[in-house]
Structure formats: structure tokens, C-alpha cells
Amino acid sequence: MASKRNFSSAVFGHKLTEQFMQNCDQPNCVISPVSVFLCMSMLKRGANGVTEEEIDQVLGTAIGTQTEAIDLMKVFGQYSRTQFILSIANGLILQEGFEPLFRFVADLQTDFNASVKNVDFGSIEGVKKLNDWVSHATNRKINQIIDSPIPDTVMALINAVYMKGLWSKPFFELLTKKESFNTASNSAVETDIMIRTDYYEYIRNEEAMFSVAFLPYNCSSFYNFDQNQVTDWEMGILLPDENGNHLNFIKYLHHDALKKLRQKSMLRKLEVKFPKFKFESSIDLIPVLKRLGIKTSFTGLADYSKISRDGQLIVDTFLQKCRIEVDEEGTIATAVTMCAAAVLGSFVEPPVIKFHVKSPFLFFIYHPILNIVLFCGYVTNPAV
Missing domain, CATH: 2.30.39.10 (Alpha-1-antitrypsin, domain 1)
Incomplete structure (x- = not known):
């Protein structure tokens, strides 16, 4: 029963928040650990071997089980009232011509209610379609997750959280x-x-x-x-x-x-x-997740064979944008987390960003x- 358990996201969320806050140099910051947890949980569905084990260890989830994120989705599903609005949206954005394994797509659609969209990541129109998805999912509070084409990308997993209280x-x-x-x-x-x-x-x-x-x-x-x-x-x-x-x-x-x-x-x-x-935060999550113990996921050793067998995939982008507004009436907070994968060979290791x-x-x-x-x-x- 939800009221008698601690979600794995609570343990992961604190570790993530601690790493982020201790390494942030902005005057104000905000992060949504739940959004990162859900995005990582979708990525986990495509991971195999050591890569899957590392994600499980960092998320605090039991290896081989898939219930933690599903439980969260069910809990959040009950909040859609006029006084307190909490909506969760998940997306699987695919490069035109890239066909992931049927089981991976079906799992995300069934367990995460993920919408599937095909775009050309290397075009301005593809960037617009991706950002339009983000804008719609956040009630137009966050209108952009990327600002230019990402031609080597073949797949992006996106989670959006919108809350108005x-x-x-x-x-x-x-x-x-x-x-x-x-x-x-x-x-x-x-x-x-x-x-x-x-x-x-x-x-x-x-x-x-x-x-x-x-x-x-x-x-x-x-x-x-x-x-x-x-x-x-x-x-x-x-x-x-x-x-x-x-x-x-x-x-x-x-x-x-x-x-x-x-x-x-x-x-x-x-x-x-x-x-x-009222402010926004933009977070490169790769350095933070590496410090938490994600080792192979962002390297050529990553095993995402449950997503596709046509070439080795590597996660080269993991971003989150958050926005929060607090005034006399209440709070509006929203977050978008995006994990993007490219085919190995086109990957360039992003620089590690130091914060204080x-x-x-x-x-x-x-x-x-x-x-x-x-x-x-x-x-x-x-x-x-």
C-alpha cells in the first residue's frame, strides 16, 4: 500500500539532490528528483547486463523488477483536481527510420503511458516538434529543451512533471x-x-x-x-x-x-x-549521475541491447530544465528531463561542469x- 512504503525514488532523490546542490553555483536552484527517476526508469527498460545493474543500484530498485516507477505513475494519477493539479507525461521520440525493438516500445506505452513520435533530430523542424511536445506537457511553462539540431541522436526519452497548487x-x-x-x-x-x-x-x-x-x-x-x-x-x-x-x-x-x-x-x-x-534551473545530469555511480551508461561499454540490436547505442545527453513560481496564491512548478541516445561512433564525451x-x-x-x-x-x- 502506497502509504506504508518508501518509494525507491525517495532514497535516490535525496542522493541526487545532495549531489546537485553541493555542486551548483547559481544563486537559486531547483531540481525534480522524481522526474529524473522516471526518465532513468524508462532508460532501464532498454538496458542489459552491467548497465542495467548499475542503473538499478543507483535508483535503489530491485534488479529484474519493474514496479517502482509504475507505483509512482499510479499515485500521481489521482491528482488532477482544480485546487491541486499534478500531471506526468512521458515521451519516446524516435529518429525517422530508427526502429527500436517492439518489446521496448510496448513496455513504455503500457507502463509509462508514453506517447511515441517520429522526428528528424537533425532538422530545425525536428527540434520544433520536440520543443512543442515539451511546451504542451508543461502547460507552456517550459518551451524549449534543446535549441539546435542534434543530428547524431536516434532516440530521446522525455519525462515532464507539471504541478499547480x-x-x-x-x-x-x-x-x-x-x-x-x-x-x-x-x-x-x-x-x-x-x-x-x-x-x-x-x-x-x-x-x-x-x-x-x-x-x-x-x-x-x-x-x-x-x-x-x-x-x-x-x-x-x-x-x-x-x-x-x-x-x-x-x-x-x-x-x-x-x-x-x-x-x-x-x-x-x-x-x-x-x-x-520565480526562476529556472538547467541541469546537465551526466556529471551528477556519474558521481552517484553510473559508470558504463555514458560510455562505449553501455549495453542497451533491449532497445535495438542494430548498432550500439550510447547516452550522450541527459538534461533537466525546471521552473518554479511562488506567490500569494500558491505554487506552479514544472520540470522536463530528457535522455538522448546516439549510435556509437558519433558520441563526444561532454565536459564535466563544476559547480559551487x-x-x-x-x-x-x-x-x-x-x-x-x-x-x-x-x-x-x-x-x-
Whole structure:
């Protein structure tokens, strides 16, 4: 039963988030670990031998089983309400003339509800068709995943996540005003700060010197039979004490630690001051996944013989774009993850990008019963 288990995506998601945040040099960042998990799970269906074993090990899934991603798809399928919208779309985009194995295509269509489209990756029209798919799947919030033809590509796997949630206790726009926000560099910026005094789940950790508030969205569509109550998705805000380095607190986003924090939280009356923010992140996932233990998937040793036997495939592109908007009404967050494969011989190893992260607070969109982090990020300068 979904409410009594921890999805493998929760373990993988924390490792991925930790690697990304510790190596990001942007003032604000956001990642959707669930989107990466689903895209990797589709890729796993085509992997064989050592390549499949490595993907299983990094995802935390049982070798030979295919249930984890299917479970996630079923859970997300129940959220399509007007107050809280959560949609998942998967796509298999094929180069014209490239014919993968029937079993691979059928598995993605059956278990991931993946749409199949043929394009010419080497043409401007092919790029447009790919980006049109992305735009439609994200409700036009992300309109582009690639900006030029990728002629050596024969296949792309895409996952898109779109979420729109209204606060169950919205902020009043008339109370929003410019206030000072201290950035990670100890400089002050003026930005729009929302204000509301109300009751929220809250926990204070005096020893570790941080506080967490949980701001619920108006969805009430998941019934927790264990506690006989309805549970909402919510945004958690982990706020270190003044001068605290946010990187030291990423460990509290681990699924076990996060679950304990939420269970120990208590309803308290809070005066919440929270900045409005809106930004995007673009992530090259290959260096991050390599650090997690994916070794052969991005080299000539990769075995994707369950996709095609006509030439050896190699994954040369693994990207994610995320966008998040937080205002008085609620949150709109969306992500697109794309994994593209080429025929061996046309592959050029992408350069490893080094990042360095700094931020005053973390945020995560989380379900306390399912124990799933849908989006996670930080903000150091909401005025950007």
C-alpha cells in the first residue's frame, strides 16, 4: 500500500539532490528528483547486463523488477483536481527510420503511458516538434529543451512533471511589501515579502539551530488510513539560524530524517514572512549521475541491447530544465528531463561542469505520507 512504503525514488532523490546542490553555483536552484527517476526508469527498460545493474543500484530498485516507477505513475494519477493539479507525461521520440525493438516500445506505452513520435533530430523542424511536445506537457511553462539540431541522436526519452497548487491558507496580496533579504554573500536586497499569521505545522531544532514550517496546499485528495485523516501536499521551508550554511542541513532532507521532522512537528501560530520568487534551473545530469555511480551508461561499454540490436547505442545527453513560481496564491512548478541516445561512433564525451553552491534556505514540495519529494531547491536571492 502506497502509504506504508518508501518509494525507491525517495532514497535516490535525496542522493541526487545532495549531489546537485553541493555542486551548483547559481544563486537559486531547483531540481525534480522524481522526474529524473522516471526518465532513468524508462532508460532501464532498454538496458542489459552491467548497465542495467548499475542503473538499478543507483535508483535503489530491485534488479529484474519493474514496479517502482509504475507505483509512482499510479499515485500521481489521482491528482488532477482544480485546487491541486499534478500531471506526468512521458515521451519516446524516435529518429525517422530508427526502429527500436517492439518489446521496448510496448513496455513504455503500457507502463509509462508514453506517447511515441517520429522526428528528424537533425532538422530545425525536428527540434520544433520536440520543443512543442515539451511546451504542451508543461502547460507552456517550459518551451524549449534543446535549441539546435542534434543530428547524431536516434532516440530521446522525455519525462515532464507539471504541478499547480494553491495554498490552503493564501497570503493576502495587499500585505505583501518590499523588505530586506540577506543573501548568502551577506549583502541585502529588497524583494517582495509575503506575510501571513496563522497556524502551521512547525518544528524547532535547538541543537542543530534550524526551524521548519510546513505550508499546505489545498488538495485534500489523499486519505491516510493509518491516521484516519486527509493529508495535503505541502511546501516545507527549512530555515537555518542566522549565518547558518544551508549546505550543512541537506542531510535533513533525507527521507528518514524528513519523515521524523514532520512527525514531530506541532501546530503552532506563526507569523510567516516568505519571499515571492520565480526562476529556472538547467541541469546537465551526466556529471551528477556519474558521481552517484553510473559508470558504463555514458560510455562505449553501455549495453542497451533491449532497445535495438542494430548498432550500439550510447547516452550522450541527459538534461533537466525546471521552473518554479511562488506567490500569494500558491505554487506552479514544472520540470522536463530528457535522455538522448546516439549510435556509437558519433558520441563526444561532454565536459564535466563544476559547480559551487551557496544559499540561505532550502525548499521542497513534499507529501508527508507518501514520503515523496516532488521538487526541491534553494533560494539565495529571490530578487533575481
